[in-house]
Amino acid sequence: MHTTEEQKKSASNIDQNFVTDIVAKALRAGASDAEAVFAEGDEFETLVRLGQVEQLKEAGSRALGLRVFQGHRTASTSTSDLSPEGIEQLVFGAMALVRITSEDPYAGLPEREEFGSLSGDLDLFYEDVYSLPAIERIEYARRAEAAAMSADIRIQNSGGGSFDAATGRKILANSRGFVGESRRSSCSISAQPIAQSPDGGMQRDYWYSSQRSLHLLDSPESVGLEAARRTVRKLGARKVATQRVPLAFAPEVASSILGSILGAINGNAVYRNSSFLAGKLGETVAGSNLTVIDDGTMVGGFGSSYFDGEGLPTRRKVVLDKGVLISYLLNTYTARKLGLQSTGNASRGLASSPSIGAGNFYLEPGTKTPEQIIAEIPNGLYVTDLIGHGVNIVTGDYSHGASGLWIENGELAYPVEEITVAGNLKEMLHNISEIGNDLIFRNSMACPTLRVEGMTIAGE
Amino acid sequence: MQPASPDTRKFFYEHLGLNDQLLERCLGEALSAGGDYADLYFEYVTASSLLVDESLVKSASQGISAGCGLRVVSGERTGYAYTDDLSPERLMRAARTAALIASGPSKQQVQGFRESPSAGLYPIAGVGSDAETAAKLDLIQRANRAARTYDARIVQVQASFADELRRILVAASDGSFATDTQPLARLNVSVIAKDGENIARGSSGGGGRVLLDFFLTDKTPEYFAVEAARQAVLQLGAVPAPAGEMPVVLGPGWPGVLLHEAVGHGLEADFNRKKTSAFAGLVGQMVASSKVTVVDNGTMPNRRGSLNVDDEGSPTQETVLIENGVLKGYMSDKLSARLMGIADTGNGRRESYQHIPMPRMTNTYMLAGDDDPEDIIRSVQRGLYAVNFGGGQVDITNGKFVFSASEAYLIEDGKITAPVKNATLIGNGPESLKHVSMVGNDLRLDEGVGTCGKAGQSVPVGVGMPTIKLDKMTVGGTGN
Numbered sequence: 001m002h003t004t005e006e007q008k009k010s011a012s013n014i015d016q017n018f019v020t021d022i023v024a025k026a027l028r029a030g031a032s033d034a035e036a037v038f039a040e041g042d043e044f045e046t047l048v049r050l051g052q053v054e055q056l057k058e059a060g061s062r063a064l065g066l067r068v069f070q071g072h073r074t075a076s077t078s079t080s081d082l083s084p085e086g087i088e089q090l091v092f093g094a095m096a097l098v099r100i101t102s103e104d105p106y107a108g109l110p111e112r113e114e115f116g117s118l119s120g121d122l123d124l125f126y127e128d129v130y131s132l133p134a135i136e137r138i139e140y141a142r143r144a145e146a147a148a149m150s151a152d153i154r155i156q157n158s159g160g161g162s163f164d165a166a167t168g169r170k171i172l173a174n175s176r177g178f179v180g181e182s183r184r185s186s187c188s189i190s191a192q193p194i195a196q197s198p199d200g201g202m203q204r205d206y207w208y209s210s211q212r213s214l215h216l217l218d219s220p221e222s223v224g225l226e227a228a229r230r231t232v233r234k235l236g237a238r239k240v241a242t243q244r245v246p247l248a249f250a251p252e253v254a255s256s257i258l259g260s261i262l263g264a265i266n267g268n269a270v271y272r273n274s275s276f277l278a279g280k281l282g283e284t285v286a287g288s289n290l291t292v293i294d295d296g297t298m299v300g301g302f303g304s305s306y307f308d309g310e311g312l313p314t315r316r317k318v319v320l321d322k323g324v325l326i327s328y329l330l331n332t333y334t335a336r337k338l339g340l341q342s343t344g345n346a347s348r349g350l351a352s353s354p355s356i357g358a359g360n361f362y363l364e365p366g367t368k369t370p371e372q373i374i375a376e377i378p379n380g381l382y383v384t385d386l387i388g389h390g391v392n393i394v395t396g397d398y399s400h401g402a403s404g405l406w407i408e409n410g411e412l413a414y415p416v417e418e419i420t421v422a423g424n425l426k427e428m429l430h431n432i433s434e435i436g437n438d439l440i441f442r443n444s445m446a447c448p449t450l451r452v453e454g455m456t457i458a459g460e
Numbered sequence: 461m462q463p464a465s466p467d468t469r470k471f472f473y474e475h476l477g478l479n480d481q482l483l484e485r486c487l488g489e490a491l492s493a494g495g496d497y498a499d500l501y502f503e504y505v506t507a508s509s510l511l512v513d514e515s516l517v518k519s520a521s522q523g524i525s526a527g528c529g530l531r532v533v534s535g536e537r538t539g540y541a542y543t544d545d546l547s548p549e550r551l552m553r554a555a556r557t558a559a560l561i562a563s564g565p566s567k568q569q570v571q572g573f574r575e576s577p578s579a580g581l582y583p584i585a586g587v588g589s590d591a592e593t594a595a596k597l598d599l600i601q602r603a604n605r606a607a608r609t610y611d612a613r614i615v616q617v618q619a620s621f622a623d624e625l626r627r628i629l630v631a632a633s634d635g636s637f638a639t640d641t642q643p644l645a646r647l648n649v650s651v652i653a654k655d656g657e658n659i660a661r662g663s664s665g666g667g668g669r670v671l672l673d674f675f676l677t678d679k680t681p682e683y684f685a686v687e688a689a690r691q692a693v694l695q696l697g698a699v700p701a702p703a704g705e706m707p708v709v710l711g712p713g714w715p716g717v718l719l720h721e722a723v724g725h726g727l728e729a730d731f732n733r734k735k736t737s738a739f740a741g742l743v744g745q746m747v748a749s750s751k752v753t754v755v756d757n758g759t760m761p762n763r764r765g766s767l768n769v770d771d772e773g774s775p776t777q778e779t780v781l782i783e784n785g786v787l788k789g790y791m792s793d794k795l796s797a798r799l800m801g802i803a804d805t806g807n808g809r810r811e812s813y814q815h816i817p818m819p820r821m822t823n824t825y826m827l828a829g830d831d832d833p834e835d836i837i838r839s840v841q842r843g844l845y846a847v848n849f850g851g852g853q854v855d856i857t858n859g860k861f862v863f864s865a866s867e868a869y870l871i872e873d874g875k876i877t878a879p880v881k882n883a884t885l886i887g888n889g890p891e892s893l894k895h896v897s898m899v900g901n902d903l904r905l906d907e908g909v910g911t912c913g914k915a916g917q918s919v920p921v922g923v924g925m926p927t928i929k930l931d932k933m934t935v936g937g938t939g940n
Contacts (some may be wrong), residue, residue: 049734052536055816058557059542061527078523080544086524093522096590100597102516134560157735194736194857202738204857237858239934242704272616274652274661351523352509388862389851390884390936394652394661399701399884399936401853401862418860420884420936422703458703458886458936 012040012062014082016181019064019173022087026068027175029095033069033109035174035310037348038062042130042167048141049160056134065350068094069108073101078351106336109310114332114342115178116313123300125183126213129165137163140189140220147224148193152232159192159204161224165214172348178311185212186302189220191227197235205230205385210443212300230384237403237415240459246380247421247452248373248407251438253386254447256400258363260425261292262445263393265319265327266356267334267345276396276426277325285325286429289366292320294329296344296359303360303444309348314359317343323429329356362446366435370449373434375410381457382407383421396425402457416459423455431455467584468639469575472502472629476526476546480573483631485548486530487570489555491633494564495534497794498555499632501771502528502546503813507624510593512600514616515608520593527813530554533795534562540816573637576775578768581761582669585625585643595672596621603649603681610689613696616652619685621645623667630773638773643669644764644920646909649684653692662692663866666907668764668922679907691848691867694879701868701883701937707840708885708933709871711847712833712904716925719754720824720912721852721861722889723747727781727789728807728819728914729796731856738859738890739787747787748893751829754782756791758806758822764908765823765922772808772817779805781824782893793819811917821912825924829899833927836898838874844935845869845876846885859889862936884936892930900927 019038026034040062047055064087065078075097079090132140145161165187173179190208197203207227209218249257261277269275277285296314298304305314310332317327330338331346331354347357374382383404390399403417423431436449472478483500490498508522527544528551539561541554603619623645630638648665664687666679675681710718723739731737739747748754758776760766767776772794780788792800793808796819809820837845845868852863864884870877905924912921 049536053561054536055538055540056561057540057816059540059554059814061542061544061814063525063544065523074519076519076521078521078525080525080527089524097520097522097593100510100517100593101520102518104516104518107518159734159736202736202857204736204855234858272652273654273659274616351507351521353519353521387853387855387860388864388884388886389853390862390864390882392661392882394659395695395881397882399864399882399938401860401884401886401936403860417858418886418888418934420703420862420886420934422701422883422936422938424938456703456938458934460705460934 014038016171016173016179019171020179022064022066023173023175025091026066026094029091030070031068031095032071033175035067035109037065037350038171039350040169045162045164046137046141047160047162048138048145049158051142051146053138054160063350064090066090066094067353068098070098072103072105072107073098074107074353075101076352106333109174109176110312110332110342112176115176115311117180117307118297118313122304122306124212124304125185128214129167129185129187131214143220144189144191144224147221148191148228151225151228152195154195154197154232154235155193155228156196157194159194161191164188172311174311180307180311182306187211187214187217189217189223191224193228193231195231195235201235203231203234205234233405234403234415237417239418240406240416240457242458242460244454244456246377247455248377248380248382249450249452250382250384251440251447251449253383254450255445256386257428257450258361258445258447260391260393260398262358262361265329267328267330267338268356269393270328271334271337274394276393280325283325284323286320286323287432288323289435290320290323290429290432291318291364293364294319294358294361298360301360301441301444303358308344309346309354312342312344312346314344329358331356358444360441360444362439363435363448365437365439365448367437368434370436370438373436373449373451374407374412377407378409380407381416382412398423398425398428419457419459421455421457427454428452468627468641469629471627482548484570486551486555487631487633489552490530490532490559491567493559493562494567495532495559495562497533497633499531499630499772500528501813502629504627505624509620509622510596510600511618511620512604513618515604517597529813530558531816532558532561536799537561538816542814570633572635573631574635576636576638576769576773578640579759579775581759581766581768582643583671584641585671592672599647599675599681603647603685606682606685607649607651607689610686611693613653613655613693614651614689615654617649619649621647628771632773636773638769640768642767643671645670647675647681647684649688651688651692653696655696658696660692660695662688662690662695664688664691665909668762668908669766670762694867698879698881700939701880702844702935702939703937705932705934707843708930708935709836709840709843709845710925710928712900712902712925712927714906714923715846715849716825716906716923717849717852717863719826719925720821720923721854721863722887722892723754723782724821724824725854726856726859726889727791729790729792729800729802730819732790733796733800737856742787742890743789745787746785747890748782748785749896750785751899752782752785752893752896753827754824755780755827756821756824760823763823763905763922764910764920765821767822770806770808771810774804774806774808776806776822791819791821793817809919811919815917818915820914820919821921823905823922823924825903825905826926828901828903828926831898831900833900833902836900836927836929837871837876839898839929840871840874843871845871854889860886861889862886880937886934886936892933895931896928897931898929902926
């Protein structure tokens with residue numbers, strides 16, 4: 001089976017000149033400004049189920065996006081056809097569309113002096129994610145699943161074990177002189193065991209390790225064992241009565257609260273006044289124990305990049321400082337709408353105007369261990385899973401399906417499911433009474449264990 | 461039935477350089493290391509979108525995406541490769557990559573294809589002209605005006621129109637061959653209402669496998685705009701949702717997302733083949749009250765979830781999932797049908813050529829019953845009446861599902877009273893529908909906005925339901 005050799009061959013020969021040429025073509029076609037982006041990626045996925053290979057997937061793709069301006073009008077096009085005819089269509093399609101859009105005084109590329117790219121190496125790309133021969137990729141996936149399945153007699157079925165990897169390359173160029181190129185890689189191991197209790201009830205859970213380099217991954221065995229631990233502890237889950245008790249959110253679900261903050265400080269929601277944090281800059285919006293950081297510059301971070309989707313250098317910013325709202329996340333457009341400066345958070349897809357994305361977004365850790373936080377709760381719920389989409393960023397209303405473990409006298413007593421947890425974020429942010437010391441970056445958003453008071457559990 | 465569109469085949473053959481011999485050669489290469497089955501899935505999608513925001517045409521975009529996915533199946537194993545370069549060399553190389561899943565002697569060469577007829581469920585569109593773009597723009601400008609004039613408290617309006625034309629060609633080693641051209645359009649309006657410090661949102665939208673004329677005659681921009689504005693203004697006066705178990709009445713149409721989450725996903729054949737679904741092994745058993753009959757139907761004209769052929773080239777059909785409360789069967793693709801010895805129900809779908817097909821829903825709905833919707837509401841002493849929902853989610857293994865009400869009211873003494881704030885409803889799939897005690901005579905399908913996610917793949921779907929009453933369900937509010 002082919003490996004790195006053929007992968008390298010499939011990497012395209014598209015270079016920065018190819019992308020700046022497209023910008024030049026757009027200007028010749030009448031654009032006053034233009035911005036082109038080229039993205040390509042390779043991926044492979046290996047899924048082993050019950051010890052047998054179930055799926056192998058391997059492929060690559062590439063595409064171009066173009067954004068043009070005529071004065072303060074703008075339009076975008078994209079294509080996977082990189083032939084001269086495809087590019088012709090890309091440019092002329094954009095120029096035809098730009099005529100129908102409105103003059104918007106806030107639309108336009110960033111100013112020349114804003115552009116830039118971080119120097120130094122952020123360690124975002126490692127060749128080694130493709131270094132394993134196929135047989136070893138399968139072995140990684142098989143080992144993760146096998147570790148989960150041999151961990152407990154009640155685990156006799158499985159959604160599988162996987163080993164995936166991907167690399168990507170992106171070139172961004174515009175008519176104001178910016179051109180930047182970056183590469184990234186990622187790889188991951190996961191296991192999804194299914195456990196069954198004697199009464200027939202089934203539970204599944206999942207665990208993974210994801211990194212930019214193969215050598216940073218946890219062992220397949222540790223991933224499988226953790227997946228098994230998470231699955232088995234759910235067996236025999238029951239409903240509890242409707243009540244109001246302290247909740248401890250495990251890091252995986254505490255990020256959902258952090259994610260809601262992220263949604264609420266997104267410049268697009270803020271300038272439309274469709275966020276419960278709109279108009280609150282400089283105000284106390286959370287307890288004085290809460291400090292939230294967005295940092296696109298962390299070495300090796302999943303949310304790190306050298307430049308944002310408009311060619312501005314990424315940066316570190318304090319979003320919440322001891323409960324005071326210090327910064328929104330903005331791109332050029334939303335910054336101009338709000339009379340502020342871009343925070344370097346433009347996120348560029350292929351076929352549309354830039355949206356807004358965080359870098360590495362996290363809540364600063366406290367000093368207590370998760371065990372201490374749980375031990376201090378006489379009667380409450382340790383929330384381990386949330387499902388649904390029950391957050392309204394406009395009003396702050398928060399209501400999610402949940403499951404977890406009931407806390408009795410500071411001990412995890414029994415599993416709980418088929419309940420909801422609800423509150424309002426405006427109050428929840430003031431009611432976080434404990435923050436754990438367990439801040440671990442498993443992806444671009446990270447949050448320690450949180451204890452939250454005053455939320456409602458709905459159950460029986 | 462009508463012959464498959466000769467134009468779609470011609471498009472792939474003339475515009476993208478395909479021919480029978482090339483397809484046969486690729487399939488031959490795909491089976492060169494053994495394998496039971498191989499298929500090629502070509503896709504060419506043109507998509508466009510327009511947005512009016514703050515009364516300005518802020519965004520206009522269009523895109524073209526094309527590629528081919530090659531699959532080889534050997535027993536339960538699937539090898540998959542895709543390429544967006546459709547040259548014979550790259551197609552052959554992708555075929556060799558997918559072939560590596562199998563290990564055995566080369567299979568017999570593939571010769572000749574049988575082309576499936578088309579059910580003709582939707583209009584065949586050309587690629588958009590400038591005049592058409594102007595007409596779409598007019599639609600969303602009308603929506604913007606209608607939302608703003610509905611009420612002075614409407615302070616923000618975003619109206620968008622997004623459509624795509626997806627051409628597919630599927631050729632398989634079993635000789636099956638299908639082409640289809642699938643239009644999909646959606647108009648969406650979302651608004652913010654403000655009254656002093658009080659702010660609320662509302663949204664509405666719809667469409668389907670329709671062309672522009674649908675929005676001029678069937679469902680106008682004003683219809684969606686007024687609906688979005690009405691919801692936002694209503695929410696300004698909403699009280700906290702109650703918390704706990706109570707009777708729940710679901711209105712007709714989009715609340716059918718209950719079925720999608722509670723039973724739909726759990727009845728996809730792959731989960732049952734692997735025995736990872738809470739419904740595994742329950743065929744023939746009561747999984748709902750005897751008033752409940754649920755079908756999945758991919759053959760409804762112009763519906764968002766409908767397809768002439770699925771993404772494996774198989775014709776879609778109407779499949780009874782639950783009949784009078786009894787679980788009848790699963791939704792299947794080719795792989796699960798073969799491995800489970802059941803019929804392929806034409807539910808093999810995928811997000812794009814970059815994705816492996818799997819069993820997915822099309823339009824999933826509950827058939828109408830006999831009850832008068834007003835009687836259903838009158839029968840509730842204290843409960844919740846929910847008529848609009850946001851998204852939902854399910855854990856198919858333990859059966860727990862949620863869906864979030866975006867428009868709901870208290871029912872007090874048999875009467876609809878105060879509107880309540882957003883709340884998540886939670887239940888257990890194999891149990892919830894056993895609590896259905898009344899089924900209305902007012903079956904309605906949703907407006908055409910559903911997108912379903914599974915294993916990282918999104919596909920358009922439809923849902924529908926009459927008004928129903930569940931004697932108990934857990935409502936996740938904060939109130940009493």
